[in-house]
Amino acid sequence: MREEEEPSWFARFDEDLPAPDELMPLSQSLITRDLAAAFDIPTHTHGGGPLSGADAAGAAEMNGGASSAAGSSGGNGGGNGEEPARTLKRPRLVWTPQLHKRFVDAVAHLGIKNAVPKTIMQLMSVDGLTRENVASHLQKYRLYLKRMQGLGNGGGGGGGSHSSGSGTDAATEHLFATGPSPFLPPGRGPPGADPYTPYAAMPAAHHHHHHPQQIGHFHHPAARPLGHYGAGPGAGFDHGFLSRAVASGAPVGPPGMHHRMVGGGAAMGMMAPSSFADELELGSRGGAGAGGRRELTLFPTSGDH
DNA sequence: TTACCAATAT
DNA sequence: TATATTGGTA
Numbered sequence: 001m002r003e004e005e006e007p008s009w010f011a012r013f014d015e016d017l018p019a020p021d022e023l024m025p026l027s028q029s030l031i032t033r034d035l036a037a038a039f040d041i042p043t044h045t046h047g048g049g050p051l052s053g054a055d056a057a058g059a060a061e062m063n064g065g066a067s068s069a070a071g072s073s074g075g076n077g078g079g080n081g082e083e084p085a086r087t088l089k090r091p092r093l094v095w096t097p098q099l100h101k102r103f104v105d106a107v108a109h110l111g112i113k114n115a116v117p118k119t120i121m122q123l124m125s126v127d128g129l130t131r132e133n134v135a136s137h138l139q140k141y142r143l144y145l146k147r148m149q150g151l152g153n154g155g156g157g158g159g160g161s162h163s164s165g166s167g168t169d170a171a172t173e174h175l176f177a178t179g180p181s182p183f184l185p186p187g188r189g190p191p192g193a194d195p196y197t198p199y200a201a202m203p204a205a206h207h208h209h210h211h212p213q214q215i216g217h218f219h220h221p222a223a224r225p226l227g228h229y230g231a232g233p234g235a236g237f238d239h240g241f242l243s244r245a246v247a248s249g250a251p252v253g254p255p256g257m258h259h260r261m262v263g264g265g266a267a268m269g270m271m272a273p274s275s276f277a278d279e280l281e282l283g284s285r286g287g288a289g290a291g292g293r294r295e296l297t298l299f300p301t302s303g304d305h
Numbered sequence: 306t307t308a309c310c311a312a313t314a315t
Numbered sequence: 316t317a318t319a320t321t322g323g324t325a
Contacts (some may be wrong), residue, residue, distance in 0.1 A: 092318055116309065131308080136318055139311075295318095 074184075091296040093133050100125065103137060 095103070106123040107115045117135040124134070 089319090097316085118308070129313095132319070135309075136320085138309095140317080 093129070094295045094297045095137055096297060100137075103134070103141070107138070107141070252297065 102124050103120065106120045110119060110123065115138070117131045117138055120138065121129055121131050121134045
């Protein structure tokens with residue numbers, strides 16, 4: 001019963017969508033279970049699954065060595081033999097920095113309001129990633145933000161009150177609103193660097209009812225109330241990102257809409273992520289230690305080159 | 306009904 | 316620890 005859909009709905013009408021080329025590369029493929037489960041399974045393209053299917057391309061390698069794990073082969077088995085694709089439990093997802101980056105970017109650009117698992121998942125466009133995966137990670141991420149909010153601020157500030165009228169409508173505002181302490185001190189440097197990169201702050205009160213928000217225009221990378229957290233002006237933060245994409249397909253309902261969405265009408269679910277800024281982090285997987293857990297991992301699509 | 310969220314379990 | 320899974324709720 002679950003029919004997932006393949007992200008192929010891109011092609012949409014008008015607008016100057018960048019050539020498919022732009023969109024295409026976006027699809028990151030998560031390792032497919034088959035692949036993960038056994039590195040060598042002979043092309044089995046599963047079939048039923050909408051899972052990826054993609055070309056796993058030759059990414060199978062990576063660092064050298066290491067890896068013993070997996071048990072690779074050997075038998076494979078152990079127990080599992082072929083398995084019906086369904087009912088298969090997938091290995092734990094490993095949130096690699098790149099994957100996390102995508103996640104954070106998606107959340108940041110969506111705005112707290114829309115940053116819900118499903119939307120994030122769709123925006124990320126990562127095949128194989130499930131809502132549960134995102135939800136779980138989102139939970140942790142929120143916790144992190146909250147924690148940071150409490151800590152980082154000291155002071156200050158206080159006062160946050162923004163009176164901006166009530167009409168805070170722009171998602172932009174929402175994003176950082178409520179933040180008594182808008183930005184982190186440039187010098188941030190508590191011992192222990194931050195593992196994550198917070199771009200959004202959490203409203204102290206976000207309980208109950210998602211309210212409707214008017215859809216509409218979306219922002220360009222322009223004013224970010226505070227945008228540069230450790231980055232200087234002009235830091236690379238501009239993203240030609242999904243601006244429109246999100247807006248268009250946004251599940252955001254028209255005023256008055258409560259819980260009804262999927263299924264209604266047509267617009268939904270199609271977003272073309274454009275280009276994420278890829279950078280940062282890489283590698284370092286150090287194998288040391290390791291242990292050996294069978295985990296699902298993601299292919300750094302941009303890894304090539 | 307679906308999806309979110311928070312708690313809980315592994 | 317990090318992630319998955321479950322339960323309750325909107």
